[in-house]
Amino acid sequence: MAKIIVDPVTRIEGHLKLEVEIEDNVVVDAWTSGTLWRGMELIMQGRDPRDAEQIMQRICGVCPTAHATAGILALDDAMGIEPPPNGRIIRNLIFGSNYLQSHILHFFHLAALDYVKGPDMAPFKPRYEADYRLPADINAQAVDIYLEALTIRRKAQEMLAIWGGKMPHVQAIVPGGVSEVPNTSKIYKFLAYLEEIQTFIDTKYIPTVKAVAGVYSDWFSIGAGCQNFLCYGGFPQEEGLDHVKKKKFFDSGVYVRGQYKELDIGLITEEVTHSWYADDTGGNTPDVAVVTADAKKKGAYSWIKSPRYNGEAMEVGPLARQWIAKNPDVLALGDKAFSVMGRHFARAIETSQIAKAMKEWALQLQPGQPVCTPHELPKKEVVGVGLCEGSRGALGHWHRISSDGRTMVYNAVVPTTWNSGPRTGSGAATVRGPMEEAIVGTRVADPSNPVELVRIIRSMDPCYGCAIHVMTPNKKTISQFAIN
Numbered sequence: 001m002a003k004i005i006v007d008p009v010t011r012i013e014g015h016l017k018l019e020v021e022i023e024d025n026v027v028v029d030a031w032t033s034g035t036l037w038r039g040m041e042l043i044m045q046g047r048d049p050r051d052a053e054q055i056m057q058r059i060c061g062v063c064p065t066a067h068a069t070a071g072i073l074a075l076d077d078a079m080g081i082e083p084p085p086n087g088r089i090i091r092n093l094i095f096g097s098n099y100l101q102s103h104i105l106h107f108f109h110l111a112a113l114d115y116v117k118g119p120d121m122a123p124f125k126p127r128y129e130a131d132y133r134l135p136a137d138i139n140a141q142a143v144d145i146y147l148e149a150l151t152i153r154r155k156a157q158e159m160l161a162i163w164g165g166k167m168p169h170v171q172a173i174v175p176g177g178v179s180e181v182p183n184t185s186k187i188y189k190f191l192a193y194l195e196e197i198q199t200f201i202d203t204k205y206i207p208t209v210k211a212v213a214g215v216y217s218d219w220f221s222i223g224a225g226c227q228n229f230l231c232y233g234g235f236p237q238e239e240g241l242d243h244v245k246k247k248k249f250f251d252s253g254v255y256v257r258g259q260y261k262e263l264d265i266g267l268i269t270e271e272v273t274h275s276w277y278a279d280d281t282g283g284n285t286p287d288v289a290v291v292t293a294d295a296k297k298k299g300a301y302s303w304i305k306s307p308r309y310n311g312e313a314m315e316v317g318p319l320a321r322q323w324i325a326k327n328p329d330v331l332a333l334g335d336k337a338f339s340v341m342g343r344h345f346a347r348a349i350e351t352s353q354i355a356k357a358m359k360e361w362a363l364q365l366q367p368g369q370p371v372c373t374p375h376e377l378p379k380k381e382v383v384g385v386g387l388c389e390g391s392r393g394a395l396g397h398w399h400r401i402s403s404d405g406r407t408m409v410y411n412a413v414v415p416t417t418w419n420s421g422p423r424t425g426s427g428a429a430t431v432r433g434p435m436e437e438a439i440v441g442t443r444v445a446d447p448s449n450p451v452e453l454v455r456i457i458r459s460m461d462p463c464y465g466c467a468i469h470v471m472t473p474n475k476k477t478i479s480q481f482a483i484n
Contacts, residue, residue: 003019027442090172094160176372181367194358231389272305277297317419420462
């Protein structure tokens with residue numbers, strides 16, 4: 001039995017080490033290891049809870065609006081407030097703009113170079129030498145679109161800034177709604193951007209994904225994973241304090257062992273069996289979970305924790321959302337949806353869905369109407385829960401606030417924690433994380449050039465800056481270094 005180690009995996013956000021064992025060139029076991037620390041929850045302790053909207057965005061520069069959204073929903077929940085329609089819609093437009101940018105970024109600038117051969121120069125190299133199959137004319141066209149996508153992404157960020165003020169970290173999302181007031185000029189400018197981006201999605205992005213999928217059809221049978229899905233729901237479409245049950249563009253739900261079920265957030269735990277944290281934090285629910293680092297823990301191999309839903313590993317992301325929504329195009333794939341190409345296909349069609357919906361939302365804005373609900377901090381200890389769907393999947397922030405108006409516990413359970421967390425249990429009771437499970441069983445044609453492994457990883461669009469965190473409740477210094 002031989003080992004393959006890829007460290008670091010490139011063209012993802014953050015730092016990932018992958019280690020696999022292969023026998024007769026087939027992966028028989030896999031370990032995904034998050035190797036970078038994050039300390040954002042620790043920074044929140046003792047602060048004014050309203051700082052969360054700005055501080056928690058800094059978890060990631062790629063998907064900050066997801067953390068702004070989850071953080072503000074947790075505050076809304078804790079304070080028992082709900083934004084007026086204009087506030088809800090503008091939040092959705094800010095979040096949706098980042099979705100479009102993020103999905104386009106993922107396919108063209110992170111994943112596509114596994115299938116599209118660019119010139120032998122940066123940014124197309126260094127790379128693994130894949131089995132490039134696209135016909136020369138289609139490949140050349142895909143390279144041109146890769147370059148065009150850079151401009152489209154910039155325009156998506158400019159479109160977002162109309163309502164959010166700036167990117168990558170927005171200013172306008174506040175408890176109870178937003179601070180930006182709509183007028184006809186802003187709405188028109190936003191729609192002009194959106195029309196150009198929608199055209200790119202429908203005439204360039206989706207056709208390129210379909211072209212790649214047609215040539216690499218065997219990748220509809222590779223990277224199946226755990227085949228359990230979870231979706232918190234995202235982009236609320238009505239007012240109401242129950243953000244699990246209220247109507248949303250993406251409805252909440254789970255798909256476990258072949259059965260569709262309603263989401264019950266009380267079944268969510270975070271395990272640390274194979275994470276570099278003390279064992280006494282394992283199994284805690286996110287509203288009370290705190291962690292103590294244990295870098296020498298026996299059997300541990302990742303700074304990522306392992307979220308579980310009633311003990312089950314759950315995949316999150318565009319494929320999970322589309323499967324739970326019972327999108328007919330995705331369901332028509334059958335078991336082939338549980339695959340590398342299934343994930344790329346689901347992400348592409350979702351991008352078009354969101355762009356079309358955003359046009360309808362923008363036209364619902366009412367200039368002159370309120371954008372924010374007045375609020376004040378509660379006078380008793382409360383827990384706020386903010387659940388949304390980041391571009392990479394289910395994102396939840398749990399925020400415990402003391403009676404004197406200070407943050408006691410803050411915990412972010414992020415999409416890549418769900419997808420790339422390490423295994424739990426041992427022996428026959430071992431439950432691998434979804435990414436590890438997706439890699440097991442893969443045939444690697446050339447162990448010195450394991451492009452198959454990174455293709456699977458990139459199909460899940462991981463973000464390790466979001467997923468990894470270290471916090472010590474007593475603010476103890478864990479390690480100190482002098483860098484020369």
